[in-house]
Amino acid sequence: MQMCPECSADNKDTARFCIRCGAPLRRLRGRGTVLQGRYRLERVLGCGGMGAVYLATDLRLGNKVALKENLDMSPESQNQFAMEARILAHLRHPHLPRVQDFFVADGRQYLVMDYIAGDSLEDLVRKRGPLPPAEAVKWLLQVLDAVQYLHAQNPPIIHRDIKPANIKLGTDGKAYLVDFGIAKVLQAGNRTQAGARAVTPGYSPPEQYGTAPTDQRSDIYALGATLYFAVTGRVPPEAIERVTGHTDKLIPPRSINPTIPPALEQAILRAMRVTPAERFASVGEMRRALNTALTAPSALPQPKSRHRPQRAPSNPANLPATGVSVVAAPIWLRAVAFFLDLLIWGGVSWLVTLGYATALTYWSQQPFWWVWDEMMQRHVLSAMFLGGFFIYRSLMHAAAGRTVGKALCGLRVVNRQGLPCGWWRAIVREIMFSLVWCACGLGIVWALFDPYKQGWHDLAAGTFVVRHQ
Template sequence: MDLQPETILHERYRVIEKLGQGGMGAVFLAWDQTLEMQVAIKSNFNPAPESVDQFLKEARLLAALRHQNLPRVIDYFVIDNEQFLVMDYIPGEDLGKRLKAEGAQKLDDVLRWSAQLSSALAYMHVQNPPVIHRDIKPANIKLTPDGEVILVDFGIAKAAAAQSQTATGAAGYTPGYAPPEQYGQGHTGPYSDQFSLAATVYALLTQAKPADSIARVLGKETLVPIRQMDPEIPQNIADAILKALALKPEDRFESVTAFQNALKDPNFSLLDAERQQISSVIAPTAVSEPTRVVSKPTDPTVMKGPEKSKQKKGKKIGWIIGIVGGLGVICLAAAALLLFVIPQSPIYLLDGGAAPTATETVQVAVSTEIMEALETEVVLAPTEAATEEPTATVTVTPTATEALEAVGGSGLIVFASDRGEGDTIQIWTMEVLRNPEGDVVTGVLTQLTFDEGDKDQPVWSPDGTQIAYVAPGGLNYGLDIWVMDSDGSNPMNITQHAGDELDPVWLPDGSRIAFTHHLRDAGNTPIYALTWIRPDGSGRERLSTDFVEWDPTFTPDGRFMIYVISASSHDYLYFRSAVDDFDSPRGLDLRALFGEFGEVSDPVWAPQGSQFAYVRHNGPNEVIVLVTYTQLEVNGLHQPKEYVLTDTNVDTDPVWSADAHWLAFTSERDGNLEIYLMPTTGRPQINLSRSPGVDRSPDWLPLP
């Protein structure tokens, strides 16, 4: 609820003003009419029925904390599914503002603040279960008039025992201060707070954030030793900060207390080899031991799959047109799983059996107040995934699934596969889960379609109740767009039009399905046009008039459509705007950033945040690229940055998870088409499908 000034909340708190907005709630300054003092009230809206009990559990956990460098929890309550936490209001300046105003801080001051923060963190980490802050940065540290620092904003804190996100839990990170494991690379724990504290000390001493951990993982940046920034900083302090900023948790100190002791110990030092190891970029390496498989692998008989087209327009369109043209032979190759491991974890294929006992799960999703943002903060709030009634279950995990966390928010992917009887490509779903040890595992596989004809490119409707897909239309229609219910029932051909229709994508409001219409060929050049239609088959309208255009995707708010346009022997990204009802193509001129840009395909917008992914082509090589930006308006992108996420040169079809933390994609790195998964950092890359046949064209179930 949007509380206005002078509102009386819970018959006790008079709202003074809103301090900030973030995540799924807001923070207000209020007057406690009972205790006659100012307080900070954090609101969090979560309609999930189980979220109230979880919130109360988390609030009690925080209310028990008593430390001079932490704010107190005074009260907590729930009103109409909105959860409220009342905490001390901490006056004073935050260190982010101080750093911006004054520049690098004095060494003695920083060491004193670090000691106080380490004391608070050590206290949090010895709780049962341990509480992990997960968002330590200068803006979340208040400096009181008497020179003490208070660690505020527990907006994404959690208990270390929690390996799955709860109803009220939120995943988040602040680039520059968050370790790699907080981007989805592994478990967070006390070592994560240690990394963020070291990054904060680094920033306070230099007025510069250390290289972002994700950029270090991707090889885009290297960590600049702090003594290069300021040679006056003692060597022991530089070495302590370097060790605490190691990308791998096992390379950091055993605790924040050990880190603090190293800062104070003039004799502490690292060997040159240790400094080099920590400073170097960690590239993907092959797993040193075989991947553990719980279930028997699929019988590696040779299976049939569609022959790939030699057309220039990306493999995806070639695959689908190949369905009509004929079937070829795809041979099984050994899997080569590339991992950036934090920590190293095996991949499991579950086949029933008892699941390991899950540890206690307590997520703390509360905040004292939200400060002026000096850095971009990403806060993503997951919800529980609904369980669908399976049509035909292939791999059953009756007890294991109950103990596992849904990956990506919904934990369910729809895809195309011939794993059934081996001759026909059908539509399937697979569960993508994380076990109590933090390993990503594949759960139940369910076949949705059984009729004749190869199907492909399944995509969920925004509400998750229907699936659009590509299948033969019969007669002389070629390939058409079909729509069915999410359980595979009530399939309906909605296009029934001459020429192949491909690349279906739902508008965010579910009102239409846009797609590529393969009109004809001009010599060896296919002519594509953007078209859209209502899910019931009415209202068909062609959007393209003068250009060859294909592969549409929409921003989450529905304001823009991005797609591929063929011009001057290149395939560029273009976009249209809802301002003119998507009528006029607009150049997305990123060539200054990407060079000549080359051939592109498969653009896909993230469901949250200012980012999208696409496939970049360089001859036969295909890599997945992530683009982030600050703003998109009718004049184009603002401050775009690009990250190449894959390097096997055979990766296509990227799709975002519902929480925007993961990308599933199709890869041919194993000699056949498989569904792979990676966090938005690009590592690790995990083979989910592990079948000798064809598995491709994934799409992630959206959150309701």
């Protein structure tokens, strides 16, 4: 049997796709397989291009462990995996997982490590949106401890794959730096080829693409990019694009999230300089900058102003790191999307009402024309259209950020951080939208003169309607 990398379901050895979820299979071990007579596999925790990680039970000690399997049989990958085991075996730090065992079974390499229950930093931000700056820095300072410990080894160890997905947030309140698959022991004249190919877009510095040797400052770039993601919710643009482009595509963090203190923004941008010499010289220097940023007067809570804060005229959308830009959607295009939705939902309402009338005709044994006339007198079609239209728009905006009409026009609804607006914003927005129409469309007219094209319903919900340029 083999486990599915997505849902951990058991499948036959000859199967190519999972019988439960349809995902392609990777020839992983089956649930219940016991390796070395000691480690019983329970489920798949994660699966990537070169390896998989299982949750396993140590039958000798009775505790849960994380068992990493190398799926790449090439000599280069085998040597890299063995080096990861050697590196981790000699490390002892409260924010690094401990290696408990290393072995080879049926030609595959396995690494047994502490199992850390909890989400990754990436999972947390995807669920909650951008973190408050103080919370993001709290997690990163713990990772900085681990990275400073690695850099202090003799010879120094460079992680080279720091990113939100490799920072596990344990249920014990600690952050752990994991996955040393492409780590490098920094020795004189040591320059590996693996580092030039093993990159994570958005988090790897330019030199890791092969433009220059990697060193401690490569990890500092990745730490800055990780903090950028934590406080903005956006993956930074690829470093190589920032180097080769005519202009730097990195949007300043405060243009996305105005709650970020200016000193913290400066620390992030310095860590992410494309030239290594312009970054922090050490992790210790970066730690001092982050601590200073949070204690600076501008980072302290400020009294609320009676004036409406001015939003930075940057893209309010949560864009991928591909340089795609958006602007506030023009009113005429929003009107087109709205009337498209009216036509679509009107057709759906008519068909549903027609089906309902047909069913009532069958059940009541009355003529169809009589049933239809009775339904019209009771305003069934109107209720279906208006009530259903409200529910349709609320559900679509909350779940997908766009209705069918908006999707056809390339529009979507986002909050101030550029993230999906969520359920309560979607409902507030539709309630206000209904009230605005009852107020003779004054709220819509307001949007004609607003710089961000926000109607009263957008202002009440804190949302924007944007389109791709």
